[in-house]
Amino acid sequence: QKEVEQDPGPLSVPEGAIVSLNCTYSNSAFQYFMWYRQYSRKGPELLMYTYSSGNKEDGRFTAQVDKSSKYISLFIRDSQPSDSATYLCAMKRGGADGLTFGKGTHLIIQP
């Protein structure tokens, strides 16, 4: 079992829809949770950062962490074609620990 599981998709939704992206993990020591967006052949761009359980909102993006279920989510409201990209969840324990990533979900927003 991989430490972080993420459905690779592709996930295709119409423009304006609410998108839900999810990851599950097995290591209960993870405390810091991030979502990155990666366009084709580019580096990952940090979208959201959350510490421990709870919700965080930034514009059209909402990140949720449920440590009891070892489940994290990213919601995108009013999705736009420019949101089409691969979304990577990442997490770490703390200190000098490196990030552990999921495989990424390929999201397609249809105009």
Added chain:
Amino acid sequence: DAGVTQSPTHLIKTRGQQVTLRCSPISGHKSVSWYQQVLGQGPQFIFQYYEKEERGRGNFPDRFSARQFPNYSSELNVNALLLGDSALYLCASSLEGSGNTIYFGEGSWLTVV
């Protein structure tokens, strides 16, 4: 302000050769990390450096090495290249060694033939 910058952007090497990749962190950031991203996978952690010292290491062979300079820039070296080393190599920076807001560069595409 400039983000994380990496060079070269693309390179092709032959099996058995050695490669050096370079990274400059965001101004004011003292920690640099390196990741390998194979096509279709998420990035995998290779090293973290903070204040010129290795602070973390992922599950990579000794053919991979790195260092950080007094100006906080960093180099990743890979010796005895294998075909499987073909990947996007990403550099990331954060303010401190335990920094949890981590920013990535655009990466260096390495093809081993």
